[in-house]
Amino acid sequence: MARKDHAHPKSRRWLALLLVLGAAVAAIGWYELFREEPQNLDGVEAYYRYGSIGTEQEEGLPYWVWRVLPEVFPQHLPGDGEDAGYAALGVVWEEGEPTPVGFSRKTIGFPRIGINCAACHTATYRTAPEAERRIVPAGPHQTFDPQAYLRFLGDAAADPDFTADTLLAAIEEETELSWLDRLLYRFLIIPRTRDGLLEQAERFTWTDDRPRWGPGRIDPFNPVKFHPDLLALDPAEDDTIGNSDIMPLWAMDEQEGYALHWDGLNDSLTEVVLSGAIGDGARPDSLPVESLGELETYLRDLAPPPYPFDSPDRQMAARGEALFEEHCASCHGPEGGCTGTVIPQSEVGTDRHRLEMWTAESAERYNAYAEDYPWDFDAFVKTDGYVAKPLTGIWLRAPYLHNGSVPTVEDLLRPAEERPAVFYRGYDVYHPERLGFIHAGEEAERHGFRYDTAEPGNGNQGHEYGTELPTEDRDALVEYLKTL
Template sequence: MAIFSGKFGKNLTAIGLVVVLFLGTLVGVGWFKFLREVPTFYASPEQHFNYGSIGAEARDGMPYWMWLVLPRLFPEYLPGPGGYASLGISWEPGEELPIGFSKKVIGFPRQGITCAVCHTATYRNSPEENPTFVYTGPSSRFNLQGYINFLRSSARDPRFNADYILNSSNGISYVAGLSWLDKQLYRFLIIPITKTILLNFDESFSWMDVRPDQGPGRIAPFNPVKFRILGLPIDDTIGNSDMMPLWNEQQHEGFALHWDGLETSLTETALEGALGDGATQKSLDVEGIARVEDYIRKVPPPAYPYAIDTQLAETGSLIFENSCASCHAFGGERTGTVIPVEEIGTDRHRLDMWTQEAVDAYKAYSEGYDWEFTEIRKTNGYVSVALDGLWLRSPYLHNGSVPSLVDLFESPENRPTEFYRGYDVYDPVKMGFISTGPEAEKAGFRYDTSLPANSNQGHVYGTDLSTQDKTALIEYLKML
């Protein structure tokens, strides 16, 4: 019996050791394939701005290989041919990723977005030209809502399954050399889990379906924060607004930030932007975001690339000094401050979207972390912004409702009520992107000022100037 017990004990010990080794191996493989983080680093501040991680891959990042093949598998859910390019997403020659997208290994390669996806402007002199990229500029072409809807629609498609995504003629197996183990992980775990996440994502953005489309170059940056991050109840507010430039932030020190001035801290604004782009409290890359903040402080505004009548501009500078400088010149007494909406008269939907309840919830959201939100607030108007790089900010007003500067200096009843935005061929005469005609209609999004939050009313400053004074003023504004 003692001999039997000894053998049994040794066998039991051996079995236990095997089980421990098996479980340890399983845990190790699981960590390596799903949790292991490989830092990404770009030495160039510009490259980091364009492609560096801000922590968005963990929650909202798609598995990279799935993200890469989705446009080939579900092209019918895109606005046109060309894959992601049909959404206004741009690639630099020789780059693996489009501008504004990151790639980071968290167990497996995952895709995220960066600040540059909304804050890289493009312009062309003619339809035949390749675009010129202006980093930190406001994108007039990226269709964020279209991108979100593409992911939502793809996830709802019955073909969104492992067989189709892995093995169809445009699937992952034909573009990536996955190992046998990785294929099994994609088949049984990664693809099914991603589908579940995207269906939840679909539901969390269903509020967009009952509001006017944002269109290219516009976003609703804070309703997703309210509903998805802060857990506030879905309301009927509309936050659709134009993307803003990020250049020259050092000279903007002390100015109110965002269209309604809900922030005064650039550091907090950068952190809030990363959270809005998909980072979580734990995944937020504070160091990487600090590099972005340092970069946007130093990038100068883009110089106007066309000829300027300097004599006419000199005349315009006097008109600017008398009519505009107090609100829009660096050093102006109201520049960078919030002007009450009752005075400025522009569409108030974006202002009403942000509530004191959201402010309080955002402050509580940062409690217990090394970073915090102390300067976020509720205001009652819109910021009188400095006009550096004004030529590339078309369309104008906070909701992008006026296509050009020439149109902005018309009385509201004479401004265009419909135009097309998202076409990046520039019109130096009107000082804005071309917004009418067959090419603009083909490439652009029809903007209707009669829809809620799309009003082009207000900001009547300068509309009573003479035609000659308006022409001179616009010539000077090209120099800013």
């Protein structure tokens, strides 16, 4: 009896000690792996460039692993090595920043990196090869190649050198890790990252036998359609090609009530913003709905930069304006009866692939996706054409049409058979006269992606409005379009 009395409190003390230890380990584990730190960004413009849209939880990579990947695996980057590191993928990296524009760094236990809207919706241009590169938030990215980025990550993870030893050695050249961090990176973070990246590569194998996206383009909805946690459709039963040019996000106020996306699949800006974040890897529970609301407000009255060369010839532009009123304004002018509406594909005649990628079933599944949340989707629809958009900032939206198949406005104003059949996209030096980027010649070939209009989804036919006008009239139209 006495013995038992004696033993009892002792084992209770052990139990208490174990519980305290267990709680401490859990607390440290939580702190090291899951605590969320605010980002402290200064204002909405900084948030647009570097802020988290909630993708780090699900698809974020450990910052330090991400940071050293290009040094450890330069052989998996595209290009001839002239652009070192992530620049080889066409990202824009501002001096002194820890990440390129469009990449957010956020601590959730450990520093992680995710992408945000600016990864795709940020334009750059130069007025000459040696001129300073201008960065335009909300413009359509011309140089970033998201598909090459995905492939780089997948190839790195599949490389036998993707090991804790190799990566930790490279990381410790850049930063100092505590012994606990080293342990976590070695046994948890690096192996989990490798598995996650291999899984992601597996999820994109359907892209292997479809035409390349190339810089400035993505297939925007097939990744969402085929994601097992999103619309869960089967890529084996769907061989559509949705390759489409990135759109600008400036002056969104002007599009109030208009159909959004190239095919007008939704007319609610709020839904398009939230579904954009989900497409990029955010999940309902990590979606920063309030910050994304502020972003939406920011985009509403953001103005595109003016045409950067000598101011357009006023007299000619005035003549062009009259021609625009006559031939284009019904679809593209602010008062146009068809502006912001879907023009049937049978009428506009441009490539059908992007349109067919989005199906009635996809719209139905997206509308059913977030039923249990205070926000919801119910404006997704299936359409039969492409939207006639306002042409604000049209000079910086090259190459043109939904698939980016026509390099300049001048070419768009010619019959399809006279438009370039092959050209290079992704070189961001602007042509001083042609209303489009330089898309041919040695430099464009060296820095650009060879765009072949004969590939499925890349067709440059259709939209032959204005092509019958005499050369002087087409030149005047171009002069006017520079002012928009």
